[in-house]
Amino acid sequence: MSDTNKVFQDILQMKDIDVMFPGVHALNRCSFTLRNGEIHALVGENGAGKSTLMKVLTGIYTDYEGEIIFNNQTVRFNSVKDAQLKGISIVHQELNLLNHLTVAQNIFIGRESEGFFLNDKIINEKTNELIGQFRINIKPTDKISSLSVGKLQMVEIARAMSYPNTKILILDEPTAALSDKETVELFEKIRELKAKGIAVIFISHRMAELKKIADRITVLRDGEYVGTAEAGSCEIPNIIRMMVGRTILQEPKTASAVLPDAPVVLEARNLVSPVIKDVSFQLRKGEILGFAGLVGAGRTEVMRLIFCADPKASGEVLINGKPVKMKLPQDAVSNGIGYLSEDRKRFGLMLRLSLLDNVILGSIDKLISRGLIRGKKSQEVVNHYISELKIKTPSLRQLVQFLSGGNQQKVVVAKWLLMDTDILIFDEPTRGIDVGAKSEIYDLMNTLAAEGKSIIMISSELSEILRMSDRIIVMSEGRKSGELAISEASQEKIMELATQFIGEAH
Amino acid sequence: MNQPSTIEKVKSYLLGPGLQKVIALSALVVLYVFFGIFGANFFSRDTLVSIFDSSYYTGFIAIGLTFVIITSGIDLSVGTVTVGSALIGGVAYNIWGWPIGLCLILVVLVGILFGFFNGLLIGKLGLPPFIATLGTQFMSLGICSVVAQVQTMRYPNIMDDDGWFKTVFFKTKTGFPMGALWLTLFAVLAIVLLNHTKLGRYTFAIGCNEEAVRLSGIHTKNWKILIYTLSGFFAGLSGIIYAATYSAITPQTGNGLEMYAIAACVIGGTSLSGGVGSLVGTMIGVLVINVLKNGLMSMSLPVQWQQFFIGVVVVAAVLLDIIRVKNAGKVKR
Numbered sequence: 001m002s003d004t005n006k007v008f009q010d011i012l013q014m015k016d017i018d019v020m021f022p023g024v025h026a027l028n029r030c031s032f033t034l035r036n037g038e039i040h041a042l043v044g045e046n047g048a049g050k051s052t053l054m055k056v057l058t059g060i061y062t063d064y065e066g067e068i069i070f071n072n073q074t075v076r077f078n079s080v081k082d083a084q085l086k087g088i089s090i091v092h093q094e095l096n097l098l099n100h101l102t103v104a105q106n107i108f109i110g111r112e113s114e115g116f117f118l119n120d121k122i123i124n125e126k127t128n129e130l131i132g133q134f135r136i137n138i139k140p141t142d143k144i145s146s147l148s149v150g151k152l153q154m155v156e157i158a159r160a161m162s163y164p165n166t167k168i169l170i171l172d173e174p175t176a177a178l179s180d181k182e183t184v185e186l187f188e189k190i191r192e193l194k195a196k197g198i199a200v201i202f203i204s205h206r207m208a209e210l211k212k213i214a215d216r217i218t219v220l221r222d223g224e225y226v227g228t229a230e231a232g233s234c235e236i237p238n239i240i241r242m243m244v245g246r247t248i249l250q251e252p253k254t255a256s257a258v259l260p261d262a263p264v265v266l267e268a269r270n271l272v273s274p275v276i277k278d279v280s281f282q283l284r285k286g287e288i289l290g291f292a293g294l295v296g297a298g299r300t301e302v303m304r305l306i307f308c309a310d311p312k313a314s315g316e317v318l319i320n321g322k323p324v325k326m327k328l329p330q331d332a333v334s335n336g337i338g339y340l341s342e343d344r345k346r347f348g349l350m351l352r353l354s355l356l357d358n359v360i361l362g363s364i365d366k367l368i369s370r371g372l373i374r375g376k377k378s379q380e381v382v383n384h385y386i387s388e389l390k391i392k393t394p395s396l397r398q399l400v401q402f403l404s405g406g407n408q409q410k411v412v413v414a415k416w417l418l419m420d421t422d423i424l425i426f427d428e429p430t431r432g433i434d435v436g437a438k439s440e441i442y443d444l445m446n447t448l449a450a451e452g453k454s455i456i457m458i459s460s461e462l463s464e465i466l467r468m469s470d471r472i473i474v475m476s477e478g479r480k481s482g483e484l485a486i487s488e489a490s491q492e493k494i495m496e497l498a499t500q501f502i503g504e505a506h
Numbered sequence: 507m508n509q510p511s512t513i514e515k516v517k518s519y520l521l522g523p524g525l526q527k528v529i530a531l532s533a534l535v536v537l538y539v540f541f542g543i544f545g546a547n548f549f550s551r552d553t554l555v556s557i558f559d560s561s562y563y564t565g566f567i568a569i570g571l572t573f574v575i576i577t578s579g580i581d582l583s584v585g586t587v588t589v590g591s592a593l594i595g596g597v598a599y600n601i602w603g604w605p606i607g608l609c610l611i612l613v614v615l616v617g618i619l620f621g622f623f624n625g626l627l628i629g630k631l632g633l634p635p636f637i638a639t640l641g642t643q644f645m646s647l648g649i650c651s652v653v654a655q656v657q658t659m660r661y662p663n664i665m666d667d668d669g670w671f672k673t674v675f676f677k678t679k680t681g682f683p684m685g686a687l688w689l690t691l692f693a694v695l696a697i698v699l700l701n702h703t704k705l706g707r708y709t710f711a712i713g714c715n716e717e718a719v720r721l722s723g724i725h726t727k728n729w730k731i732l733i734y735t736l737s738g739f740f741a742g743l744s745g746i747i748y749a750a751t752y753s754a755i756t757p758q759t760g761n762g763l764e765m766y767a768i769a770a771c772v773i774g775g776t777s778l779s780g781g782v783g784s785l786v787g788t789m790i791g792v793l794v795i796n797v798l799k800n801g802l803m804s805m806s807l808p809v810q811w812q813q814f815f816i817g818v819v820v821v822a823a824v825l826l827d828i829i830r831v832k833n834a835g836k837v838k839r
Binding site: 307328329330334346348349351352353357360361362365373375415 | 781
């Protein structure tokens with residue numbers, strides 16, 4: 001390293017890292033360089049190898065070829081603890097905290113005390129110091145279960161920083177579950193860490209925020225290194241092009257094709273629940289109705305009320321102009337409503353069953369004769385949807401857990417199409433789906449709407465709302481704060497409505 | 507889509523989801539041969555019949571349990587319900603003087619009733635299956651003994667008036683094992699039920715992700731009630747076979763039978779975390795346990811060694827399953 005380059009001294013070099021899984025070349029001579037005290041974004045489609053590369057770096061995968069140079073020394077970590085003690089810590093996307101323990105007990109888990117007996121006082125003091133450094137508004141004795149997602153993220157970061165040697169902090173999609181306000185706070189803390197000389201590796205799918213926080217951006221594709229760019233001077237479309245190897249146009253819709261007098265298929269009147277305050281709206285035939293708002297604004301909760309997944313305190317739902325009494329999800333289904341949850345794995349799929357079993361789950365009655373499920377007929381039906389929705393799978397017996405996020409989403413769509421529901425509620429339809437598969441899901445939704453299905457789409461990505469919706473409803477703090485025709489909508493207007501009631505007393 | 511050849515399909519099945527069955531079957535063969543060589547007089551028709559004889563009632567309750575365990579539930583009451591229902595039937599026969607046919611129907615009804623009760627506790631009231639069925643285990647043990655006034659109840663022996671009962675449900679006069687016939691018949695019916703009907707499909711689905719099933723518009727609560735009732739039904743059938751096998755039913759017994767059945771399910775590859783399982787595997791598991799029992803007896807080892815080795819086999823089976831799942835995860839990332 002020459003003296004002129006001192007400012008940009010590399011703290012970490014990963015050279016020609018090669019990882020083979022049986023049947024998959026996960027990393028193909030992949031390289032990555034991290035400078036001292038920089039915030040470095042790592043991007044790529046799902047399956048590009050970001051997580052694998054980080055797992056090599058943090059000692060989770062020990063079976064790899066290639067060289068890691070950390071602090072000018074060749075290193076090979078043999079466990080997570082080894083990496084942590086030498087100065088590399090990771091905060092995983094799925095937070096790993098123990099709900100029934102306190103903040104301090106979580107931060108010092110595995111390092112409680114020197115002797116046999118516990119001393120909560122010492123770890124509480126140490127935790128207080130850490131919390132003080134980060135100016136987080138919590139107490140060491142708070143139970144984890146009482147904290148918001150944003151706070152939990154801070155606890156995780158505090159835990160990572162509680163290792164005295166920490167030089168590199170890896171954050172894997174830290175903002176995925178955060179509201180915009182929490183994201184801003186998180187970014188402040190990250191910049192503070194940077195000022196202290198900590199190098200941060202930041203994995204995210206959200207392009208816009210990368211430009212705000214990162215110094216440099218490295219792109220991976222199919223397990224290979226594609227390139228590194230200065231965040232300040234690069235353009236987002238260029239980054240996306242590097243990620244997918246092609247350009248994707250994201251043009252907002254300008255006018256709605258749905259006539260203003262199209263029949264109303266679904267109407268919600270004065271819905272109320274503990275978190276929802278008097279929400280009413282109409283959905284017209286063939287329309288895509290966007291639900292915008294910040295995370296936690298109550299959009300999912302409204303849809304769960306309509307779908308009867310949760311009980312409502314009061315309010316009325318009308319289908320095709322007639323009030324209907326619905327108590328259970330099966331009532332909603334028989335009235336033609338389908339709900340595609342934001343959390344596919346928890347609420348939408350049976351991961352350990354086959355694609356076929358997942359698709360036919362709700363429609364077995366149609367495939368039965370004399371009490372037995374017709375195998376041939378089921379296969380025909382499912383094959384039809386595989387080709388119709390372009391689901392990529394080796395066979396219809398493939399377990400759903402081995403499909404990619406985009407294809408899993410298509411399996412859920414196929415399930416609801418087979419159940420013949422006319423009203424489809426898509427809750428964050430492209431969450432966790434890579435850029436290429438996103439546009440396929442968009443095309444699919446447009447086709448469905450054109451065929452006469454009526455769609456409600458909840459999305460936290462403004463570009464997605466503006467690209468897909470015919471009409472937009474904005475929610476804030478459990479209330480409907482506004483309604484916009486697509487022709488008059490803009491990012492600014494939506495954000496204004498989305499933050500309308502924030503800070504008001506409840 | 508390119509279609510894989512039949513050989514490839516069979517190969518991928520045997521190394522994937524079918525592996526546990528292959529291993530269980532090999533274990534069965536290995537054990538059988540082992541005891542044939544080292545045990546006294548093991549390769550004989552008598553021993554074979556004796557292996558079957560001790561398999562029937564475990565077999566019946568293991569069928570019902572397989573359904574329950576696939577839903578990621580458990581039914582700890584099947585052992586005491588087996589004996590309890592046989593006891594009530596015996597009361598009807600010995601004390602109330604009912605005709606034997608009616609008594610047998612009562613045995614099955616008692617089983618169904620306890621199963622339905624479990625179903626209500628778990629499906630309707632949301633009790634954890636372990637707790638609900640543990641409660642039912644004690645309740646059935648107690649109430650059935652009370653009804654029987656803690657007296658041993660006798661079923662007709664082969665020379666008695668209603669001796670046909672024994673020849674139909676246990677063994678013909680020529681020594682043909684009728685119990686095996688009934689078990690096979692019901693196992694085949696249950697296999698069709700599990701693999702080709704709505705009930706079976708929902709059983710797997712609920713075990714994988716109950717909330718996803720509910721949100722697909724399926725009344726999961728009612729299906730769970732039905733599945734526990736089915737388990738009770740099989741415990742009732744087991745009660746009939748138990749009565750036919752032993753003729754004398756002692757009150758306050760039967761707890762512990764369910765443990766052999768659970769072990770059989772696990773050996774056959776049914777996962778206690780739900781969503782995975784097969785009845786063919788369970789039947790192999792039942793045979794493994796009973797070959798082990800009879801084999802150790804033929805080596806004239808004390809009876810406690812049976813328990814020890816059944817434990818070893820259960821732990822080994824689960825360990826193999828864990829390794830298999832781990833490897834499957836590795837291949838596909």
